Amino acid sequence: MQETTQLPQSLLNYARPDTFYDEVFGPDGEIREHWRYLLEGLGSMGDAGLQERQRKAERILRDDGATYNISSETENSRTWGLDPVPLVIGSEEWSRIETGLIERAELFDLVLKDLYGPRELIRQRILPPELVYSHHGFLRPCQGLRLPGDKQLIFHAVDMVRGGDGNMVVIGDRTQAPSGAGYALENRTVMSRVLPSLFRDSQVHRLSLYFQALRRKMASLSPNGDSPRVVILTPGAYSETYFEHTYLANYLGYSLVQGGDLTVRNGYVWMKSLDGLHRVDIIMRRVDDTWCDPVELRADSHLGVPGLLEVARAGNVVITNPLGTGVLENPALHKFMPKVAEFFLGHELQLPSTQTWWGGEPDDLKYMLDNLNKLIIKPTARRSGDHSIYGASLSKEKLEELKARINSNPMHFIAQQANLPGSSPSWQNGELKARSTVLRSFAVADQSAYSIMPGGLTRVASGDEQWIVSNQLGATSKDTWVIASEPQRQISYIEERSATFTEDQTSDLPSRVVENLFWLGRYSERAEAGMRLLRTVLIQLNSLSYLPTTVHDLMLKAVTQVTTTYPGFTQDSAELLSQPEKELMSVILDRRRPGSITANLHAMLNCSEETKEMLSADSHRVINDLRDELAQLPQLLGNGLSVAPEEALDPLVTSLLALSGLTQESMIRGFGWRFLELGRRLERTLQSTSLLRAMLVPVLEDSEQEQVIETVLLTSEVLITYRRRYRTRPQLDHGLTLIMLDKTNPRSLHYQVDLLRQHIEQLQNRDRSPVLSEEHRAILEALTLVQLSRPAELANAGEDSGVREALDKRLARVQTLLSKVATAISDRYFDHRSGPQQLVHTGWSEEP
Structure with missing residues (x-):
């Protein structure tokens, strides 16, 4: 170790594991060279400085709304966790990893085309037919489905850990809707602010080329000419990774839609917006295969678009990744990848998979059952709530239960060699601790090959006994720094391109978004x-x-x-x-x-x-x-x-x-803002009329009436204005003038109703119809009623009735008209048609 290296006290106390590969220290106990500059920088700021950087990162992530939803409930979401100590990978090593990732993506693309094409892998007995046909990710309706261009697998993600020799080993592939690229970008954005000088001087590979390749690929896939409309299909706000969906939509400039925002008509997919239907060319989906089309796939799905698969087969919409790619996520494929690579490539993979046993083969099943306490057990199909199981962490009773589950459906389980993740330093509870680390890389098909994100998303365990590293189990994340061998040229994340101007860019919002803005107000x-x-x-x-x-x-x-x-x-x-x-x-x-x-x-x-x-x-x-x-x-x-x-x-x-x-x-003063304002002004007027009816319609004694009027003025935020203007005790007619008629009072009925009129007239002008709409007529009548009000008359009490009937009738009529406005707006602009309803329960897509 060089004497000039200044280490933080926490690193000097860092417990280096003896049995697993550690990212910082080599077998001889020396610091790896590519970590040296970062550790010197951390040492110069000390433990207190590193702790402050962690607090700053947490504040930024919270302010950005970066969350990961637990148990698919937004109320139980937690702020995305980011370790202030990044994972550092040397340029030379990354070059080898990148080559292996490109090769693996190419191979999986060939496998996908074969399984939904000639199926030579099955014909040549390289893959057992039951391995494919028993997996619910294999979708027969997708046979022959092809995207424009040679590459069919557009996105590919790979989970890797260190093997016994220190080289990366693949433990999993994600091919349906790989998540994590957006979180990796958010991590990089935060780290560049938390450790700006360290990041800048470390010559870290930028992420720009990956996202440029993504945009370039999306544009090239358009089946309907230039300037394609690309949307990101999300399951909705209750999705675990919903933040990433919104983040990428904003970052890439694509519309974020849910299944209900899209419809199939005349052989095309259309997005429903307030100003009509817009044809969709490309769907970047974040919804799993079987949920995407309730007509041909999963009948009980409310996340997809009825008829979507038929449009995709006709070539009138491109879905990335294409439906049916879930079959490639079957971890049992890892067992057969050496033969598959030999068949397609003629050589072994540079980036090998971890050793895998599949319960569908008798010998493998016997080995699995005999060695459960030494292996990691996984289901062949991912389902919510299912996690990998490390046999060594189970009691004898739990092992017996697991054996019974495997014996009941052996084809649906695999075992992998316990290549427990290597460790890296993680800043937890004020000190650096060795924690298990898993790296997820990302590949996107480009013009002739695959582009790899430099680094990717690193996940790190939250405890020293956590061998299965998963966000659902509480893992946090790291930024991944791939150190360049020479200074990096500054590049924007998004490539320069000719700008297109739309007069009202928010008019093309999904009507669901506008409705939620309306109700947000x-x-x-x-x-x-x-x-x-x-x-x-x-x-x-x-x-x-x-x-x-x-x-x-x-x-x-x-x-x-x-x-x-x-x-x-x-x-x-x-x-x-x-x-x-x-x-x-x-x-x-x-x-x-x-x-x-x-x-x-x-x-x-x-x-x-x-x-x-x-x-x-x-x-x-x-x-x-x-x-x-x-x-x-x-x-x-x-x-x-x-x-x-x-x-x-x-x-x-x-x-x-x-x-x-x-x-x-x-x-921006577009449709979104206008409907947010409509909802806000409409509700404020309704609440004000309710308050006036509840408090001022009953007739009380003079002293009591003054107390009630003062309460109304205080609630309406105009008590000080009243005192300065009238300099008298609270009087009902003056109070009504201020609350109902004063155009300068932003909370008066006149002010609110007149604003509503302006917004509704703007919408009416867009329709270019000379006939007043229902809501326009109602709001004009309401405004006229308010304008014609005479506070002195409304303040008069009815004879022996105990209420101010004139005031009550006037306010009741205004409320009725405003309710009519709300209903008319809802009926006119928002889509209330119910989604598809399941008539027959097939159950074909569910695992037995």
């Missing part, structure tokens, strides 16, 4: 209105001054009426009104209760997930803050409503206001 306003009222009511209930029973009960009933959490305080229950804490806590915290604050905020967060690609980075930061504050709300209210409970709601209201401001300042 509505749910945010519902939550904000409810919290504003609750804050005011809680302040009044806990104030030192006397609160008359009539006012007390009226405020509580208004909470139920505005939040629509019926029956609530509208029940004829004196006990509930006298002891309101439990009900108020339910209105705030009960997520299962429609109309509650928590329910509305979670619905808003779900809408934000569905529209993730439309929101700015700052908006994502605010949404993440809101999500964190919502998670802390039960704890903040743990002591009940006796000690300043309104302060627990303040951060949530502030976050909603920040989000509203950001959408005003950072969104």
